[in-house]
């Protein structure tokens with residue numbers, strides 16, 4: 001569907017997903033910890049083991065940025081969430097150690113909640129500082145909404161302007177159903193799984209493939225904590 005050269009260049013840096021591995025490790029850890037907890041402290045002990053493994057596992061999953069964890073697409077916000085994920089995992093584990101097998105489930109839950117609160121505060125602070133930058137950009141006259149004025153550039157220029165970046169790792173489900181102006185001239189509606197996301201670039205930009213032809217389009221993901229639509233920047237047709 002896509003031009004062979006483009007597809008090859010974009011595929012060059014693909015890396016395997018670690019999502020499956022994280023989920024498998026969490027499940028195994030849950031089962032082990034629940035069993036060990038039951039042996040050490042009966043039913044409450046089993047519950048403690050389960051809470052610790054789930055809390056630590058999901059905290060670590062957030063830090064690693066697994067696709068299922070719904071991280072913010074905004075990089076500094078994501079860093080805050082990752083730090084929060086790590087502190088949630090650590091605090092959950094620490095709380096359980098303090099509470100022992102009998103009360104560890106309660107102290108572990110409190111620890112996890114504290115860690116989650118840290119993540120929220122860090123995310124809010126990062127979003128606040130970006131919000132000021134975006135307000136500055138908008139007052140500088142940049143378009144704030146999706147427009148039809150999409151620059152179509154030669155393929156070589158397109159590759160040069162989208163150099164770097166990485167294979168897409170963000171959760172794109174919040175974008176489902178939202179339109180983007182494609183370099184083919186049509187408006188398409190984004191759908192995770194069927195819309196090709198060829199690259200994730202700095203500045204909250206994605207390279208999207210045309211579902212019907214050989215066009216690729218670089219779009220900006222607008223919005224701070226909540227997705228506010230795509231803004232097409234430039235594209236190419238081969």
Ligand SMILES: [Zn+2]
Pocket residue numbers: 182183184185186188210211212213215
């Ligand atoms: Zn198209």
